[in-house]
Amino acid sequence: MTDTAVESRRQTRPGAPAAPPLRPQNRQFAVLAVLVLLAIPLPLILPSAQGAVAVRILIFLIMAVGWNIMSGFGGMFSFGHAAYFGLGAYTSAYLLVEHGVSPWVGMAAGMVVAAAVAMVIGYFSFRYDLKGAYFALATFAFAEMLRLVTTSSDVVNGAVGYQVPLIQGSSVWQMQFPAGSPAYFWIALVLAGGAVALSILFRHSPAGRYVVAIRDDELAAASVGAPVMRHKLLTVALSGAITAVAGAFYTQYYLFIDPQLAFGSSVSIEAIVTAVIGGIGTIWGPVVGAVIVGSLSDVTATLLATPPEFLSFLQGRSGLDVILYAVMLILIVRLMPKGIFGTLADKISERRRR
Amino acid sequence: MSLLELSGVDKKFRGLHALSDVEMSVSEGEIVGVIGPNGAGKTTLFNVICGALKPDSGSVRFSGTDVTGRKPETIARRGMVRTFQLMRPFASMTVAENVSLAAQHHTRGAARLRDHATEVVARVGLEEWAHRPATELPTAGLKRLELARALAARPRVLLLDEVLAGLLPAEREPVLDLLAELREQDGTTLVFIEHIMAAVMRLSDRVLVLDQGAVLATGTPDEVTADPRVIDAYLGEEPTTDADA
């Protein structure tokens, strides 16, 4: 054992683990700052095809951070985060196309709408004590309902959806740049960094600690004064708002949104798979998960578009990504039930305590 | 005037009359022991007092206001805090985190919360375990954690559901001393459910005996243990000393 390790143990009696840092969020913010700084030059280094993957990763990251707040920290398993993604996408697209409102304002409006809707669904679910599979089903049903409503509603262009009007040149205010511009990546990076920062702030705030306690044991938490309903509503609102950011940005980046892309269940699945693979209920799980799932989704897309000789039967098919997600989920749940980051973090802290 | 007052409290589970027409009154600074055979309704009584269950009828008054059927968190914040007979730690947290969470509603700031938690953890003798996951605690440790968490919430009335169960006789002493000290130093009012009669006799100013959901008797420990109905319903069944019956 090294001298410093001996030193740090001397503070408590042998065998008893030392106190954790008083403000663990400080280290997490520092790690986040380093990650963001390292990522800044990426679009200038990467070939442009890889640049698109990097943006995809950041979109997955924002979705997974949003999902993780509600389902990881809060333990309320959502199978319908497409609802909030779609509300972000549709609110901003609607305001832009129909009223010429800047996508930034549209994004903020989308966050408000998603948060409000999340609180309404949440209120009724909690009021009638929907838990576990029933809660998941309710969220799924709600996202599906939104998909059907938008599909059949002329107010939002029905099944056709929205095309983002193209402008001349580039404009930060209009969030539009020439195809392949690194600006898209940088905007996504700011949004994703902001989402992670919010999630760190929330997790270590008094409210965030209550939320985790309520997840662990609702009655025990209430019995020491944790206001249960208020904190659950706060959690779902924050989760919905962050996920809406992903939807609004997605629309600007791909210049197009329709009911299936916005509210389809594959959106919900992507949010879940990303967080689960990285590690539910951790700060960095969604980050690790997004890098893996985002990259893989590109690999599968390429495979399907131009398969190598021996896989030629895949040509032009779809659904390979979903199969791959399923396989990865099974592997992760079997081998690393806390996700990649969660399991590694546990191993390290266990070793420290030895 | 009494600090906690129950009148006509009734609670049924399907056909089972878990509490029937319970009257109870506890004054500020009093220590009240609650005894009774298994299934008498003692834990149910706490659940009703602290808002985990709504009574079918009757009322619970605390410090002059009606708190019947209020939410558990409201009641806890007003100053009635209970422990759980079947321990309910926050499984993802360390012992110290469990305790500091309970202090959150009256203390702000990471440093002050930590200091408060450290003090309470030491008070129940869990220092060695402070930064270990709560789930690693043995039963006796979990009982102490229940007590620590309730204490950290700064109760005016502390309701303890069998905190001595599972502790070795030698481990009970410091807990009993702590409970006595709580009244002396903090002026805490105590209501405690306990099967260990030695502890009940030593601590209680007054004892309430529940049997099949009804109050069978109340009085000083000596009065109650001499009551033939109590001996018949409860004390007679099991040895009051450590000798084998």
Ligand SMILES: Nc1ncnc2c1ncn2[C@@H]1O[C@H](COP(=O)(O)OP(=O)(O)OP(=O)(O)O)[C@@H](O)[C@H]1O
């Ligand atoms: N939530 C519930 N639903 C249905 N029945 C219940 C519930 N809680 C308690 N009971 C029943 O009510 C009766 C009283 O239970 P309670 O737990 O209050 O007894 P107790 O006096 O605390 O017993 P013990 O000494 O074993 O802890 C028991 O018959 C129990 O099975």
Ligand SMILES: [Mg+2]
């Ligand atoms: Mg009981």
